[in-house]
Amino acid sequence: MTRAMIWPAAALLALLMIGGCGLADAAPQLPAPFTPVPTTGVDMTTTATVTRVVDGDTVKLDDGRTVRVLGIDTPETVHPSKPVECWGPEATAFAEALLLGKQVRVATDSSQDTTDRYDRTLAELLLPDGTNYSVAAAGAGTARAYIYDTPPRVYPEVKAAELVAQARGHGMWGSCPR
Numbered sequence: 001m002t003r004a005m006i007w008p009a010a011a012l013l014a015l016l017m018i019g020g021c022g023l024a025d026a027a028p029q030l031p032a033p034f035t036p037v038p039t040t041g042v043d044m045t046t047t048a049t050v051t052r053v054v055d056g057d058t059v060k061l062d063d064g065r066t067v068r069v070l071g072i073d074t075p076e077t078v079h080p081s082k083p084v085e086c087w088g089p090e091a092t093a094f095a096e097a098l099l100l101g102k103q104v105r106v107a108t109d110s111s112q113d114t115t116d117r118y119d120r121t122l123a124e125l126l127l128p129d130g131t132n133y134s135v136a137a138a139g140a141g142t143a144r145a146y147i148y149d150t151p152p153r154v155y156p157e158v159k160a161a162e163l164v165a166q167a168r169g170h171g172m173w174g175s176c177p178r
Contacts, residue, residue, distance in 0.1 A: 044107070044108045045106060045126070046063075046106050047106070048062055048063045048104065049061065049062040049101065049104070050102055050104060050125075051100075051101075052100075053095045053096045053099060053100050054066070055091065055095070056072075056074030056077075056088070056091030056094060056095045056137060056142055057069045057072050057074045058120065059099055061106070066119075066120045067122075067123050067125065068118075068121070069124065069133060069134055069137075070109055071135075071138075071152045072144065072158060073144050074088065074091040074092075075087045075088035076088055077089060087142065087171055087175055090142060090172075091143060091172075094140055094142040098133060098137075099133060104126060106124075107126055108121075108124075109124065111150055111151070111153060112148075112149075112150070124152075124154055132154055135154065135158055135161045136161075138158045138159075138161040138165060139161035139164060139165055139170075141165035141166075141168075141170030141171020141174065142171045143158075145161075145162045146158075
């Protein structure tokens with residue numbers, strides 16, 4: 001078993017053993033005991049400032065790019081043919097609290113396409129302290145772990161964070177019908 005496979009399982013076990021974290025569902029903050037999770041093995045990173053949050057998994061950057069965040073899917077708020085989904089506005093507010101106006105590292109993943117069919121850059125967003133936004137959003141219950149075609153590099157950490165959020169009823173897991 002590789003180190004990459006052991007970490008998510010160990011993290012999940014440790015988080016489940018620690019107990020309640022005190023996160024109010026609407027509070028846009030990282031739930032304890034989540035700490036920054038630096039991403040290793042990043043293929044290419046650039047730095048940019050988030051100028052607009054479109055929704056919980058899509059942002060616009062000061063360099064003109066629109067980024068679709070890898071590894072997560074959040075409830076819809078702006079889809080032209082779908083209604084606003086349960087916990088969508090809260091997922092957008094969480095993204096705004098963590099990302100809006102912040103300088104982030106935009107990290108590509110060689111296992112994924114560089115852009116999607118809408119010409120959005122497909123990348124991870126790393127906060128100044130090293131926190132991976134995808135892991136933070138899943139841990140707060142504002143995003144689901146998501147695979148489009150092949151699992152992105154960050155998927156094991158995102159899935160582990162999602163499982164903890166589900167077990168604790170955080171965010172959409174405690175508020176929305178399944």
